[in-house]
Amino acid sequence: MSIVKEEGILLRAHPYSESSRVLRFLTPGHGILAVMARGLRRQSSRGQGSLGTFDEAALEVSFRSHRELQTLRGFEVTRSRRGLGREVIRFWGASLVAELLLAHTLHEGDRKLYEGVSGALDRLQELPRPQVPAAILAAGWTVLDRAGLAPTLAACSRCGGDVTQKEGLFRFSTAEGGLLCGGCGEEGRGPRLGPGARRDLGELATGGIPAELRAADAHLRILEAFALHHLSPRRPFHAVELLHPLMSDSEGGSAKGP
Ligand SMILES: [Zn+2]
Known part of the structure; x- marks a missing residue:
């Protein structure tokens, strides 16, 4: 497992469980990147802002190369498209x-x-x-x-x-x-x-x-x-x-x- 920093445009989000969502980003380095995001509310309370569809963000992802679904560790919105x-x-x-x-x-x-x-x-x-x-x-x-x-x-x-x-x-x-x-x-x-x-x-x-x-x-x-x-x-x-x-x-x- 490695920690990867990547940019991403959020294309789609859907709920996975009560506290987690699956997010699909377009990224410059990994094409379409699907990540599991747990407890995003906790992160937004740390002042990183909430992430809306089509927003652009700096992402920190725990990456395993054989997995379809990676894990989002953190993000910061860099461009809002509200x-x-x-x-x-x-x-x-x-x-x-x-x-x-x-x-x-x-x-x-x-x-x-x-x-x-x-x-x-x-x-x-x-x-x-x-x-x-x-x-x-x-x-x-x-x-x-x-x-x-x-x-x-x-x-x-x-x-x-x-x-x-x-x-x-x-x-x-x-x-x-x-x-x-x-x-x-x-x-x-x-x-x-x-x-x-x-x-x-x-x-x-x-x-x-x-x-x-x-x-x-x-x-x-x-x-x-x-x-x-x-x-x-x-x-x-x-x-x-x-x-x-x-x-x-x-x-x-x-x-x-x-
Ligand atoms: Zn012809």
Whole structure:
């Protein structure tokens, strides 16, 4: 057994017994780290603060390498994200990020992923309300990108043909991993995207936030279908169901499709 110091973003907590909880953190050094936390109330009375979902903390963990569940010895909150609870769309957006990360079941450390998620959660908390749908989508694609699941948008994902023309509609195929050229798209499945939607998707897929995103709900469907197909989670993403009505509610999100 060794004592490990690690940073972590709390993704999920569930009760284990009356006095203990199982906490799942995203960490830069150990991927998803599950720890048993006993008597956390005692620690918060020592002035370390209480730990809320999506907060970031310095962790001290008793670590045994063959165990699935480690033991949390102490923590100190380094970044509170209570602001995410201010509006349901922000909270469920962050919850979707957590669901994607937990579905990916990452066992190795990835500091770039950790920093990407940390920055994405900060944006979700801080950006003005009209930009929140785009911030959610950018955060979701950031996770998929670091999981090696970026969509192919620069060329046809079947034949490598050109999909960069400024005009026309190109089909987005979840199963084939991205855009299909005109010929390949004829018998393919999936939504057809116009030039504006392709540009927006290109920006979101690299973690960018388009200045004016149209049809955010349609973009959420694309992200959802892509993540379900390529991550194969054990159950559908709960947060997505709650986000759908909130996404189409937003400014500029009234269009029927991208
Ligand atoms: Zn093609």
